Amino acid sequence: MRTTPLAxxxxxxxxxxxxxxxxxVLVPKPTPKRFYGHGIPGVDLDQLTGKLVVIExxxxxxxxxQIARLVEWLEGCGHATVQVGLKRxxxxxxxxEQAKQGNILSHITLSLFYATDFADQLENIILPAxxxxxxxxxxxxxxxxxxxxxxxxxxxxxxxxxxxxxxVPDAVFYLTVSPEQLVQRNFQKNHTLDYWESGMxxxxxxxxxxxxxxxxxxxxKHFRRLQSTxxxxxxxxxxxxxxxxxxxxxKIEEVLVGN
Amino acid sequence: xxxxxxxxxxxxxxxxxxxxxxxxxxQIYLLKRWLELQGLKVFFSEWNSSDLVKSATSKGKKRxxxxxxTFCLIHATDFADRYERQLxxxxxxxYIVLCDRYIFTAFARDTVRGCPPKWVRGIYNFAxxxxxxxxxxxxxxxxxxxxxxxxxxxxxxxxGMDLRLSSDPYESFRIFQGRILExxxxxxxxxxxxVIDANQRVExxxxxxxxxxxxRIELSKFVLPK
Numbered sequence: 213m214r215t216t217p218l219a220x221x222x223x224x225x226x227x228x229x230x231x232x233x234x235x236x237v238l239v240p241k242p243t244p245k246r247f248y249g250h251g252i253p254g255v256d257l258d259q260l261t262g263k264l265v266v267i268e269x270x271x272x273x274x275x276x277x278q279i280a281r282l283v284e285w286l287e288g289c290g291h292a293t294v295q296v297g298l299k300r301x302x303x304x305x306x307x308x309e310q311a312k313q314g315n316i317l318s319h320i321t322l323s324l325f326y327a328t329d330f331a332d333q334l335e336n337i338i339l340p341a342x343x344x345x346x347x348x349x350x351x352x353x354x355x356x357x358x359x360x361x362x363x364x365x366x367x368x369x370x371x372x373x374x375x376x377x378x379x380v381p382d383a384v385f386y387l388t389v390s391p392e393q394l395v396q397r398n399f400q401k402n403h404t405l406d407y408w409e410s411g412m413x414x415x416x417x418x419x420x421x422x423x424x425x426x427x428x429x430x431x432x433k434h435f436r437r438l439q440s441t442x443x444x445x446x447x448x449x450x451x452x453x454x455x456x457x458x459x460x461x462x463k464i465e466e467v468l469v470g471n
Numbered sequence: 472x473x474x475x476x477x478x479x480x481x482x483x484x485x486x487x488x489x490x491x492x493x494x495x496x497x498q499i500y501l502l503k504r505w506l507e508l509q510g511l512k513v514f515f516s517e518w519n520s521s522d523l524v525k526s527a528t529s530k531g532k533k534r535x536x537x538x539x540x541t542f543c544l545i546h547a548t549d550f551a552d553r554y555e556r557q558l559x560x561x562x563x564x565x566y567i568v569l570c571d572r573y574i575f576t577a578f579a580r581d582t583v584r585g586c587p588p589k590w591v592r593g594i595y596n597f598a599x600x601x602x603x604x605x606x607x608x609x610x611x612x613x614x615x616x617x618x619x620x621x622x623x624x625x626x627x628x629x630x631g632m633d634l635r636l637s638s639d640p641y642e643s644f645r646i647f648q649g650r651i652l653e654x655x656x657x658x659x660x661x662x663x664x665x666v667i668d669a670n671q672r673v674e675x676x677x678x679x680x681x682x683x684x685x686x687r688i689e690l691s692k693f694v695l696p697k
Contacts, residue, residue, distance in 0.1 A: 249590065250587045250589075250590055252538075252540055253539060253540070253586065253587075254585075302536060303527060303530070303531050303536050303537075303541060304527040304545070306526075306527075307523065307524070307526055310523070311523055317523065317552060318551070318552070318555035318556060319555075320551040320554075320555055321524075321548055321551040321552040321555055321556075324547050324548040324551050325548045327544050327548075328527075328541055328544040328545045331538075331540045331541050331544055332536070332541050335538050335540065370593065370597065373589075373590060373593035373594065374593070374594055376590060377540055377590075
């Protein structure tokens with residue numbers, strides 16, 4: 213698992229100057245927390261004083277760039293941060309990676325494997341960090357996991373039950389970038405399309421390029437549908453890095469003051 | 472939830488459930504031998520045995536990393552892997568599949584560990600019900616003796632040590648098994664368990680098991696092709 217070290221030694225060259233010069237550190241206002249379902253037994257929600265911020269979006273939508281900038285900014289403002297993401301648990305991340313390489317698991321199995329990975333991080337990183345008052349930045353959350361399975365025809369009620377363990381985040385941002393743009397960004401980075409991000413296992417097309425476009429369009433459709441239930445903020449990811457950062461910062465500031 | 476027969480699978484699934492030390496593994500082994508020797512299509516599957524998931528499960532157990540939630544999910548993952556890749560295809564191909572423990576093991580254990588029963592059952596609702604479920608009901612003391620008389624090295628989760636019932640593994644095991652027995656008994660009617668008195672001799676139990684299988688499954692339909 214990758215977590216950032218405690219903020220005390222890190223300076224933030226890229227942060228906006230007004231935050232660095234400000235000596236007064238804002239203490240975030242605690243707001244009531246809840247789980248989507250029954251949650252994790254034995255957790256006292258009132259003790260979770262930190263904030264959970266989730267960034268969702270496809271590969272190439274700029275998630276990691278934005279998270280890196282948010283960490284710089286938040287630490288510059290005096291907030292301690294922790295980062296989590298999918299497939300990073302101590303318990304099953306290696307096995308999950310192995311399974312994906314071989315593409316040998318059926319849907320329900322892979323889905324439950326991811327749910328295990330998620331629950332392990334939730335219990336061992338996210339909840340303890342929130343209890344310690346940290347800002348937790350999640351590079352993807354249960355929505356990606358649910359959407360991937362919904363695209364593959366799995367039952368929504370079943371997924372909602374499985375992820376009834378999840379904590380409702382304080383803010384969720386979904387970075388949207390059109391499939392055509394995503395292709396270009398992926399090629400700029402790797403010169404290749406990822407098997408899973410192209411949804412090749414779904415078999416929409418035997419042509420990887422076509423498959424990628426169709427799959428990503430489907431993913432976006434499902435995300436937009438879930439948006440009405442889960443109320444995440446849709447952020448246009450086709451603007452400049454700075455513009456997107458500014459929008460995210462503004463919205464997170466509201467979370468910090470308890471709006 | 473429906474059984475495989477109700478879902479029109481050509482195969483049939485027989486599950487055995489019971490406490491550790493109830494003698495269920497001996498009984499399902501003898502049942503397997505009997506069916507095999509008649510030249511029938513038989514497959515045997517054990518709880519917690521999917522290769523892929525095993526490494527994560529054993530790591531989790533060795534290092535005591537599991538919480539009730541992840542304990543439940545990782546066993547569900549293991550079950551799903553066997554279910555989707557092995558059990559269902561074999562049942563489609565008309566096999567008699569014998570399972571040493573099935574979803575009821577998870578229902579009992581996870582509930583004792585404090586997971587909400589509705590959540591646990593929801594996770595497993597992709598699985599069809601067995602066509603026959605034998606529950607080997609031994610007195611708690613009998614099962615405990617069979618396991619504990621040798622003073623074996625009890626594993627952490629096996630003894631339910633994660634529940635902090637007692638700092639003594641043997642005492643913890645006793646309390647844990649007692650609670651699991653209660654769970655089994657409360658499911659018995661709901662899931663139509665065929666209850667076998669496991670305090671009887673091995674042969675007496677096996678005789679009953681074979682009679683029940685004969686009465687409920689038309690074995691001639693499961694002959695191996697020549």
